[in-house]
Amino acid sequence: DTGVSQNPRHKITKRGQNVTFRCDPISEHNRLYWYRQTLGQGPEFLTYFQNEAQLEKSRLLSDRFSAERPKGSFSTLEIQRTEQGDSAMYLCASSLGRGDDEQYFGPGTRLTVT
Amino acid sequence: GENVEQHPSTLSVQEGDSAVIKCTYSDSASNYFPWYKQELGKRPQLIIDIRSNVGEKKDQRIAVTLNKTAKHFSLHITETQPEDSAVYFCAASSGDSWGKLQFGAGTQVVVTP
Numbered sequence: 001d002t003g004v005s006q007n008p009r010h011k012i013t014k015r016g017q018n019v020t021f022r023c024d025p026i027s028e029h030n031r032l033y034w035y036r037q038t039l040g041q042g043p044e045f046l047t048y049f050q051n052e053a054q055l056e057k058s059r060l061l062s063d064r065f066s067a068e069r070p071k072g073s074f075s076t077l078e079i080q081r082t083e084q085g086d087s088a089m090y091l092c093a094s095s096l097g098r099g100d101d102e103q104y105f106g107p108g109t110r111l112t113v114t
Numbered sequence: 115g116e117n118v119e120q121h122p123s124t125l126s127v128q129e130g131d132s133a134v135i136k137c138t139y140s141d142s143a144s145n146y147f148p149w150y151k152q153e154l155g156k157r158p159q160l161i162i163d164i165r166s167n168v169g170e171k172k173d174q175r176i177a178v179t180l181n182k183t184a185k186h187f188s189l190h191i192t193e194t195q196p197e198d199s200a201v202y203f204c205a206a207s208s209g210d211s212w213g214k215l216q217f218g219a220g221t222q223v224v225v226t227p
Contacts, residue, residue, distance in 0.1 A: 031213060042120075042203045042217030043158065056214060091157070099213035100146040100165060105157040 002026065004106035006092050012112045013082055020078045021109045025094030032075050033093040033103060034067055043091055049075060050097070082113045116141040116208040120218025127225055133191040135221045137204035140185065146207035147180060147187050148215070153200045161202075162189070194225045 005024045013019050025032050030051050035043035046065065047057045051072035064082075069075040079086055089108040095101040117140040127133045139147075145166035150158035164171045164178045164187065171178050175194075180187040191198055201222050205215040 033213070033215075035215075040220070042205070042220050043215070045214050045216065048214060095213065099207055100163075101213075102148070102160050102163070103213075103215065105150075105159070107157050 004092055004094050004104050006090075006106040006109050008109055009107060010110045010112075012114065015082055015084060015113055017082055018078065018080045019082060019111065020076055021090055021092075021111075023075045023077070023092030023094075023106060025074070025092070026104060027073075028096070029094035029104075030072070030097035031095045031101070031103075032069055033095075034075070034077050035091040035093065037089040037091055037108070038087075046077075046090075079111075082111075084113045087111055087113045116144055116206055116216040118204060118206050118216050118218045120204050120221060122221060123219065124222045125224070127194050127223070129194060129196060129225050129227050131194055133189075133194055133198070133223055133225075135189045135202055135204065135223075136186060137188070137206075137218050138184075138186040139206040139216075141206070141208050142182075142185065144206040144208055147178070148205050148207075149178060149189050150203045150205065150217075151200045152203065152220075158203060191223075194223075196225050196227055199223055199225045 033048040034046040037043045049069040064080045067077045091108045092106040093103040095103045120137045148163035151161045152158045177190045201220045204218045
């Protein structure tokens with residue numbers, strides 16, 4: 001499968017714990033996006049990278065969230081001190097590099113905070 | 115920032131009939147408008163997109179229209195089939211954050227045989 005991959009697919013954690021998700025984009029894609037999707041809603045933008053540079057971070061994202069893309073390939077999204085409100089599907093997408101290039105989504109990581 | 119509103123939230127159509135979903139956006143600088151289809155438990159997939167330099171685009175049974183003056187765009191599905199049943203999301207790319215997509219809340223489309 002040469003599409004966008006995400007790991008883990010599911011994560012259950014207790015409130016207060018830290019979690020880290022990984023996204024592997026399509027190999028030639030320069031842009032990588034993170035979105036969050038809750039039940040019955042559309043994906044909500046979190047942050048995006050052009051190669052290794054983080055270009056924008058949503059104002060809705062608290063300081064507990066951090067994302068990296070150290071070598072311009074895979075990316076990680078870390079949530080510190082998880083809260084029940086963090087429970088959601090975390091989606092990663094990648095695109096070639098222009099703002100109007102198609103964004104290809106990964107299968108997502110479903111986070112449940114108990 | 116950009117705000118996208120989508121209507122209706124649910125749409126039930128008879129197989130063979132047409133379905134229309136409408137979206138409005140707030141940022142006049144937005145110039146890229148994709149539509150995604152998401153089946154239950156699966157990832158969103160692009161079905162069609164339109165850029166602000168055209169008013170209409172068609173791909174087989176699917177078409178999208180854009181009215182920049184009124185800041186709204188619509189998805190039209192003709193001759194609907196049961197496999198068209200899914201949640202459809204419209205999105206807009208804000209002019210000041212090229213590539214950052216603001217999604218609508220989605221439309222659950224149910225096609226009944």
